[in-house]
Amino acid sequence: MDVDQFLRAEFDAHVAVAKATPDQVAAPMAILIGLCVTAISDGGKLIFFGNGGSAADAQHLAAELVVRYAKDRAPVAAMALSTDTSILTAAGNDYGYDHVFARQVRALGKPGDVALGMSTSGNSTNVVRALEAAKDLGMTAAAFSGGSGGNLTDLADPLILVPSTETDRIQEMHITLGHIFCAAVERQLGLV
Numbered sequence: 001m002d003v004d005q006f007l008r009a010e011f012d013a014h015v016a017v018a019k020a021t022p023d024q025v026a027a028p029m030a031i032l033i034g035l036c037v038t039a040i041s042d043g044g045k046l047i048f049f050g051n052g053g054s055a056a057d058a059q060h061l062a063a064e065l066v067v068r069y070a071k072d073r074a075p076v077a078a079m080a081l082s083t084d085t086s087i088l089t090a091a092g093n094d095y096g097y098d099h100v101f102a103r104q105v106r107a108l109g110k111p112g113d114v115a116l117g118m119s120t121s122g123n124s125t126n127v128v129r130a131l132e133a134a135k136d137l138g139m140t141a142a143a144f145s146g147g148s149g150g151n152l153t154d155l156a157d158p159l160i161l162v163p164s165t166e167t168d169r170i171q172e173m174h175i176t177l178g179h180i181f182c183a184a185v186e187r188q189l190g191l192v
Contacts, residue, residue: 122150
């Protein structure tokens with residue numbers, strides 16, 4: 001394998017998706033940022049969740065908001081549902097893995113909060129069920145996904161869809177969009 005050629009091909013694929021993403025996500029991102037700013041301003045919180053790499057992204061974004069993104073500032077109320085192993089294993093054991101996030105959303109969410117699911121395919125059952133629970137509670141049910149959005153298409157509103165069906169490209173854009181999201185929320189809240 002020619003490593004240099006492979007490296008350049010991977011960057012070319014990344015750049016192609018990165019160039020196509022802003023046009024597709026600009027409108028739903030603006031809506032999502034506005035809903036999150038309103039939720040925080042009204043005393044609510046942001047609840048992130050996902051599986052695998054998306055769980056890591058959810059934790060990453062919650063940490064950026066609670067601690068800080070670019071500058072020292074007041075904390076933003078955010079949490080990731082993939083961090084408590086006792087809850088995850090108990091809910092998985094007692095109710096099934098499909099319910100590990102929905103159970104937490106029902107326990108911790110309230111009307112006015114924003115539930116933000118992350119699923120590259122849009123078909124993660126535990127993400128779908130958590131967003132259904134969020135809607136039942138009167139929360140905003142939003143998501144980051146890719147391709148067609150899978151089962152999140154008629155559920156998440158807003159739905160941030162990366163124009164790719166490749167998991168790695170979608171995850172790359174999710175963290176880029178997540179950083180943009182954090183920076184915009186900080187600015188719109190007047191924290192920086």
